[in-house]
Structure formats: structure tokens, C-alpha cells
Amino acid sequence: MTDTTTTLDQETRHQAAPGFERAEMPPAIRPATERDPLRARIEDFSFYYSNGFQAIKHVDMPILDRKITAIIGPSGCGKSTLLRSLNRMHDLYPGNRYEGKVILEPEGENLIGPDADPVLVRLRVGMVFQKPNPFPKSIYENVAAGLRVRGIKKRAVIDEAVESALRRAAIWDEVKDKLHGSAYDLSGGQQQRLCIARGLAPNPEILLLDEPTSALDPIATAKVEDLVQELSETVTIVIVTHNMQQASRISHRTAFMYLGEAMEFGETNQIFTNPRHPRTENYITGRYG
Template identity: 75%
Template sequence: MNTNLTDPELLVEYAPPLPPAAEVEPLRAIVEDMSFFYADGTQALKNINMPILDRQITSMIGPSGCGKSTLLRCFNRMHDLYPGNRYSGKISLFPDGQNLVGSGTDPVMVRLRIGMVFQKPNPFPKSIYENVAAGLRVRGVNNRKVIDEAVEVALRRAAIWDEVKDRLHRSAYDMSGGQQQRLCIARALAPNPEILLLDEPTSALDPIATSKIEDLLAELGREITIVIVTHNMQQAARISSRTAFMYLGQLIEFGPTDQVFSRPAHPQTEQYITGRYG
């Protein structure tokens, strides 16, 4: 057998089964035999099996280009924005068991059930209020009182209400970077999603803003299922209960965060965590 642990051929031999956590923990979603192909035929994900545990934070770690963000964007069908991309396998969302990547599933409705926050804060060129109300309007909510209440609740959940309550109708571009990212979290929370996805949400922020976002996520993780992609292993260790390590489009290891970081089951994981490659 090839003994070079960073050789892609070794990874082809390793196909982890669905982790046992799925058998004992309540699930919000489950990824089964998930593969993804870009329009040119390139396979970016290879037979991923992973549970997403209810009201817990799951971190996905791994070197750049390993498929973390690609997998994250499967959950809310972001890849559909580019013609020719193709999914294989299933992502089932509970309790109804709907296949999020099924051909008969409406991507717009998926994005209302699965909220997403990106690496760089991306507020709309609108007021703070209208940013948060956007998802509600897509859902067809037009009652001003209902929207007012939902906007306040979302901003409170994102721990930014006290900072913006007196300037709701000012441009979101007047906010600091950290505030804009919390606004984007509030915008994602307003339609009351079942899962919140975050793709490197603090990589563009300073340490103080990063700390505020992490504190916010730890609080939100008690009431909503969160999946976060991060290059910051200390961040994954601080905020997540489960961690998935990916490499070259494959899931190498999944388990309780403390176990993955202190007692990794696969040598590839240990190599990455100890800094032998990145």
C-alpha cells in the first residue's frame, strides 16, 4: 500500500461509512452518498456521508480547495446559479425528509429553509430594515406589523438591535464590517430557517468583531442548527460540537470536536491538525 499520507491514491481507498452519531443523536439533516460535478465534468465532492445534528454547531475544516464550501453550498442549492452543475446523492432535511438536492425540489424554497452567510459581509444596497425584511417579502409577507416584529426579533437574535434600533432606515453601508456581518446573520435568520450556513464568516473581520460573532454563534447554536466552514481550527474547537475534516473532495473524519482535535482516528486528520500541511 502507498504510505504517503498526502497522496490522493490513499484517499480513494478510504470511504468512511455514515458516522455512528447519526444513530443516537437527533438529526436536522443527513448527507448520503453526496457527490458534486461542475459543468465541465470535474468532480468536486466524492460520496460524502455525514449527519447534521439538530441544534448543534458542525464545523467543516480542511485545506483550501478541499470541498468544504462546495459541500456547504449544496445545502441551499447555490450551485444551481451556474448552468450545467450536477448533484448526485441526497441531502435529506428533517422532519419531512425532503431531498434538498432533488430535481423536483424548488431551489428558492430551499434557500428560505436554509439560510446562508458568506465570507465577506454582503448587505443589500438598502436600509438596515429592508435588508432584514428581504427574505420575508420573498415569502410573500406584506403585513407591516408582522414585518416590523420579525425584523426586531431577527436583529435581537443577531445581537445588534441595540446598536441599530434608532437608525433602521439608514443605509446598511453606514455600518462597520462586524456590524454588517451581524446584519447579514439577522437577514438570514428573519425567515426562520431550519439550518444556518456560514462560509468563513469571520475571515474578513478584526479580532474584536470575530469574538462578537463567535459569542453570537454559540448563543444561536442552542436554538438553531448551524454548519460553519472555517480555516481557523481554534475557532472550530471553540464553538462547534462536531467537526468534519475534508481533503480532496472527500470526508476523511467526522466526530465530536474534542475527539477530532485531540484523538483523530485517521492519520490524514492528524497531519492537518498538527500543521504538517495546510
């Protein structure tokens, strides 16, 4: 079983993941051979910060539709940088530069192409940040923010979207009686779920989560993890995490990044039980990172 997979991988590696060749990959990389439909393809992607530092080096990675893709790796490996590239957050600061392609399927649109408008990209690819960052407004207005940005004004439409997003984010029961109270009165864990609701409300095609639980206590973390797993039935999720247990618990695919390169990508189970790259093994067994 394992042998056949490996053989298949070796055969398809060249078409599917050209970037890995440059990175002196061992023959064990598992590229996008899965039959699951793709939501996005990252192809030969590099990223340079304005000071010239190349934070991402020729990364190739498939992002499966309605699955959770986790990106793990030691601090400074570029995992957050990669995630923030997917909705063009780097465009907020001058001088940053992308190379390669991030193709959004099924249309085949290149999100980092010269004529892709970062604002339009962000309308399709939502983001939840490391620290809960609710706006200094009411809970209702926080969730409605993404709709208002899209010019939706009808009260009934917004009401419905707010409730639906809060329900999907599993926080409706906790906030339904204080929708017009300040979002700052919620606990940290609730705030983060509110931020997830805010990201969900406009129905993004992909939701990016940048270490969403690193500022939360274990109970709040568990709630967010449950939520993310439930959400993956309806929305494509890419999550960056420092917490390897978290990646192994909730994700379907895992990418291991090291010094700006994607060292290994595969089914989460395989990455954690049978890593093929020695660096991956070192990392998940806790030898560094």
C-alpha cells in the first residue's frame, strides 16, 4: 500500500510539483495526486520582503476544496508569510514582491497576477488573525462588517447573515442576547470565534487562519478546533499553527515548511506517523522548532 503510493508519487512528482526538484527533495514528497477537487494551487511561489529578504522559496502546494490544510514549521520558516500571501496582506506594506502563481480553482485565476486587485482577492479569501482583533464596535457590527464592505445595506439580509455566521461559528447561543453590546466585553476565546464568524459572514471561498489559538487557553482552543473541523465541511481552510498536536488533530493535509521552503506535503496522518523527509521527522519529534 505504502509502496504503491510512493511509486505513484515518484511518477507524478515531476508534473505536479516542479518546485520541489530545486529544493533537493527526497523522493518521498507527496504532491497533489489526490482525487479530491482542488480549491487552489500554489505554484513555484516565492515572496520577497521590501528589504530584499526572500521569505518564501519556490513553494508548490495544492489546497484541497473543503479540507483543512495545515502549515507547520519552526518559527521564521515563512508559514505565516505564505498564508498572508494568499489574500495579499503583504500589499498593505510597500516594496513587498510576489513571484510565481497562486491559482484559484476552478476559474484558474492567478491571485498574485499583475492584474489581480488585492481588494477583490480579499473579498474571496478571508482571514482570521493570530490575536483576536474584533473591531471596537458591537458584536453585530463586527460580523456585519464584511457585508457592509461589499455594499450590502438591506437590514434583513444583514440580520440573517449575521445570525447564520454566528451559528456557524458556534457562538450564537453565547451572544444572541447581547448582539448590540461591545465586542470587547467578550472573553478572548469568544472574541476569536467572533472573528471567525466575521470572516465567515461574507461567505469566502477560502478562510485563512493564522495561528488562531496561540493566544487562547486550552478550553477556548478546543472550542476553536471543533469549530474549524465543523467548518471544513462547507469552506476551504488553510491554518498555520505552531501546535503540532493541533495540526495532527484537525487537518486533512499538512505542509511542513523550513527556511522558506515547503519540505514536505502530504496527508496529515502520513506526515505525523511516517514523515519522509528527515527534517520533518526532526521537527515533529521535537528536535528543533
